[in-house]
Amino acid sequence: MAQAAVGVFLNKLYEMIEKEAHLLIGASHDVRLLRDSLQWLSLFLEEADTKCLQDKKVHLWVTQLREATFEAEDVMDKFVLQIELPRRRAGFTAFIRNPMNRWMGLHMIGKAIQNINSRLENISLNQSKLGLGNVLDKGEQLIPARKQKRVPRVEEVDVVGIEEEAEVVSKMLIDGDARRSVVSIVGMGGLDAMLGKGNWKSLYGRFRLLRVMHIQNVCISTVPDGIGDLIFLRYLSMKLSGGTFMAMLPSTISNLYNLQTLIILRDDYDVLLPEHGIWKLRQLRHLHIHFGCSPSKSKHPKLNELTNLQSLSVIRVGQWITGDFDKLTTLRSLKIQGTLSLYQIALSNFIGKQNNLESLHLDGHLERLPALQEIAICLTKLVLKFSRLSEDSMAVLEKLPKLQLLKLLNGSYEGKKMCCSVRAFPVLVVLEMNSCKELEDWTVEEGAFSNLRRLKIRMCSELKMIPEGFRHVTTLQELVLLMQPRNFRERVRENGLDWFKIKHVPSILVS
Numbered sequence: 318m319a320q321a322a323v324g325v326f327l328n329k330l331y332e333m334i335e336k337e338a339h340l341l342i343g344a345s346h347d348v349r350l351l352r353d354s355l356q357w358l359s360l361f362l363e364e365a366d367t368k369c370l371q372d373k374k375v376h377l378w379v380t381q382l383r384e385a386t387f388e389a390e391d392v393m394d395k396f397v398l399q400i401e402l403p404r405r406r407a408g409f410t411a412f413i414r415n416p417m418n419r420w421m422g423l424h425m426i427g428k429a430i431q432n433i434n435s436r437l438e439n440i441s442l443n444q445s446k447l448g449l450g451n452v453l454d455k456g457e458q459l460i461p462a463r464k465q466k467r468v469p470r471v472e473e474v475d476v477v478g479i480e481e482e483a484e485v486v487s488k489m490l491i492d493g494d495a496r497r498s499v500v501s502i503v504g505m506g507g508l509d510a511m512l513g514k515g516n517w518k519s520l521y522g523r524f525r526l527l528r529v530m531h532i533q534n535v536c537i538s539t540v541p542d543g544i545g546d547l548i549f550l551r552y553l554s555m556k557l558s559g560g561t562f563m564a565m566l567p568s569t570i571s572n573l574y575n576l577q578t579l580i581i582l583r584d585d586y587d588v589l590l591p592e593h594g595i596w597k598l599r600q601l602r603h604l605h606i607h608f609g610c611s612p613s614k615s616k617h618p619k620l621n622e623l624t625n626l627q628s629l630s631v632i633r634v635g636q637w638i639t640g641d642f643d644k645l646t647t648l649r650s651l652k653i654q655g656t657l658s659l660y661q662i663a664l665s666n667f668i669g670k671q672n673n674l675e676s677l678h679l680d681g682h683l684e685r686l687p688a689l690q691e692i693a694i695c696l697t698k699l700v701l702k703f704s705r706l707s708e709d710s711m712a713v714l715e716k717l718p719k720l721q722l723l724k725l726l727n728g729s730y731e732g733k734k735m736c737c738s739v740r741a742f743p744v745l746v747v748l749e750m751n752s753c754k755e756l757e758d759w760t761v762e763e764g765a766f767s768n769l770r771r772l773k774i775r776m777c778s779e780l781k782m783i784p785e786g787f788r789h790v791t792t793l794q795e796l797v798l799l800m801q802p803r804n805f806r807e808r809v810r811e812n813g814l815d816w817f818k819i820k821h822v823p824s825i826l827v828s
Contacts, residue, residue: 323355323358323359323362323382323383323386324359326355326386326389326390326393327352327355327356327359330348330351330352330355330393347426347427347430347431347434348426348430350430350434351389351430351433351434351437354434354437354438354441355386355389355437357441358382358437358440358441358444361444362379362382378440378443378444381436381440381443382437382440385433385436385437385440388433389430389433392425392426392429392430392433393426394526394549395425395526396425396426500524500527500529500530500531524547526549527547527549527550528549528550528551528552529550529551529552530547530550530552530553530554530555531552531554532554532555532556532557533554533556534556534557540555540557540565540566540567540570540581541567542567542569543569544567544569544570544573545567545568545569545570545571545572545573546569546572547573548572548573548574548575549575550573550575550576551575551576551577551578552576552577552578553573553576553578553579553580553581554578554579554580555580555581555582556580556582556583557581557582557583565589565590565591566581566589566590566591566594566595567591568591568594570591570594570595570598571591571594571595571597571598573598574597574598574599574600575600576598576600576601577600577601577602577603578601578602578603579595579598579601579603579604579605579606580603580605580606581605581606582605582606582631590606595623596619596620596622596623597622598623599622599623599624599625600625601623601625601626602625602626602627602628603626603627603628604623604626604628604629604630604632605628605629605630605631606631606632619640620637620640620642620645621640621641621642621643621644621645622644623645624644624645624647625647626645626647626648627647627648627649627650628648628649628650628651629648629650629651629652630650630651630652630678631652631654632652632653632654633653633654633655634653634654634655634656634657634659634660634664634681635655635660638653638660638663638664638667639660639663642666642667642670643670645670646670646671646672646673647673648671648673648674649673649674649675649676649695650674650675650676650677651668651671651674651676651677651678652677652678652679652680652700653678653679653680653681654679654680654681655680655681656681656682657679657681657682657683657704658681658682658683658684661683661684661685661687664687665687665688668687668688668689668691668692669687669688669691669692671692672691672692672694672695673695674692674695674696675695675696675697675698676696676697676698676699677689677692677696677698677699677700678698678699678700678702679700679701679702679704680702680703681702681703681704682703682704682705683701683704683705683706685706685707685710686706686710686713686714689713689714689717690713693716693717693718693719694718694719695719696717696719696720697719697720697721697722698720698721698722699714699717699720699722699723699724700722700723700724700726701724701725701726701729701730702724702726702727702729703726703727703728703729704725704728704729704730705728705729705731706725706729706730706731706732707731707732708732708733708734708735710730710732711730711732711735711736711737712738714742715737715738715740715741715742715765716741717742718743718744719744720742720744720745721744721745721746721747722745722746722747723742723745723747723748723749724747724748724749724751725749725750725751725753726749726751726752727751727752728752728753728754729753730750730753730755730756731753731755732755732756733755733756733757733758733779734756734757734758734759734760735756735758735759735760736759736760736762737759737760737761737762737765737766737784737786738762738765739762739763739764739765740764740765741761741762741765741766742765742766742768742769743767743768744768745766745768745769746768746769746770746771747769747770747771747773748766748769748771748772748773749772749773749775750773750774750775750777751773751775751776751777752775752776752777753777753780754776754777754778754779755779756777756779756780757779757780757781758781759780759784760784760786761784761785761786761787761790762786763786763789764789765786765790766786766787766790766792766793767790767792768792769790769792769793770792770793770794770795771793771794771795771796771797772787772793772795772796772797773796773797773798773799774797774798774799774801775797775798775799775800775801776799776800776801777801778801778802780801780805781804781805782805782808782814782815783808783809783815783818783819784818785818787818787819788817788818788819788821791821793819793821793822794822794823794824795822795823795824795825795826796819796822796824796825796826797826798825798826798827798828799826799828800828801827806827809825809827810827
């Protein structure tokens with residue numbers, strides 16, 4: 318929504334005014350006036366976004382305000398590109414010895430922001446003339462924010478298939494439109510060889526205003542230092558293959574202070590993190606990175622610094638989880654893998670601090686379930702893999718009040734018996750059980766799984782039959798039974814011994 322766009326930019330202005338005041342000397346008045354104008358106008362947007370307007374005049378007013386905000390954001394970003402990036406490269410002392418770049422940048426930002434402030438003054442006058450403060454009761458829907466094209470940037474995605482030649486890709490990237498905000502490179506072997514050091518430098522030089530970069534299945538040996546020049550990136554995804562045994566992210570990645578999503582994955586080996594790197598990216602919302610360890614074994618990820626983090630996945634458990642996470646309490650999605658039983662207490666403490674956690678994926682041996690009661694109020698998805706849980710764990714899981722999806726995969730349950738009581742899993746929609754090879758007897762009491770829609774059972778080789786309680790689960794729409802023993806399959810066929818338990822299910826797949 319427009320309120321969100323203005324809010325994000327206001328936060329950026331606050332940070333620049335507070336932390337980079339020395340760069341704004343000569344233009345600070347105009348920047349503060351811009352901040353104050355947007356603060357005032359955002360009050361009306363808050364009410365407008367809440368009440369969802371359809372009035373055409375209000376529609377136009379909001380559109381003008383949003384576009385002025387985007388233009389102001391572009392101006393500030395270009396200023397940072399011209400001033401901040403050379404300062405980081407040369408050091409502040411060397412930078413101030415040659416004030417010409419700074420003077421030119423301030424002149425540019427001053428003129429541009431004066432023009433935007435003039436537009437905001439007219440927008441404010443129109444708000445007053447149209448009585449928009451009184452109109453804010455009328456409409457139903459406000460136009461979606463930032464779905465319209467931001468002029469003059471070209472919002473398009475280039476997807477490069479594996480069939481193209483690397484030479485063509487290299488030429489297209491280096492000679493292409495520098496105004497693109499999205500670039501995607503998919504499935505290119507030997508790209509590292511074709512895009513040598515000089516070409517990488519040219520690429521980063523042309524696409525400095527890039528917001529989104531997606532690289533998938535590209536064989537490169539290292540992530541170039543030049544990635545740190547793309548300081549406007551909000552989204553960076555690199556899914557790499559091949560290359561050396563270990564790949565390491567460059568320390569320059571810490572320059573990407575606007576980054577909100579970082580995905581760094583490899584199919585085969587780990588990715589090492591720089592000692593001082595992603596932990597400086599305070600705007601980061603989503604971190605998906607597979608790594609074995611940091612360069613020094615005494616170091617560990619400083620996740621506590623990422624106070625805006627909402628999703629964290631494919632991260633390997635280690636000594637880092639014993640740290641203090643008093644600031645990191647905003648996670649909504651978490652996936653951790655490794656020998657979890659070695660850090661059982663620390664894992665429970667870490668998970669217990671995540672009061673907003675909705676999705677949890679634990680991949681590895683557990684001595685017992687972590688303390689899920691503290692996060693039960695929000696948890697809707699739980700995936701357990703290789704957990705090797707005992708029989709008493711089901712008594713905990715069935716009481717999670719909002720759990721809608723449960724997957725017990727690859728031997729996550731090692732009990733011979735499983736009992737689901739009368740009110741077990743009250744809102745569960747999807748249940749998958751895979752390779753619970755010790756399970757023989759499964760009892761489901763009437764009243765359990767009262768909202769279940771999909772049940773999948775795969776390779777539970779000792780399970781004798783479908784629990785009789787499923788004849789009462791009238792909400793079940795899909796039953797999938799894969800790689801079960803012959804006797805089990807015979808029981809669920811039409812007119813088989815278990816047919817009366819499942820004949821009400823619309824879709825049944827037995828394979």
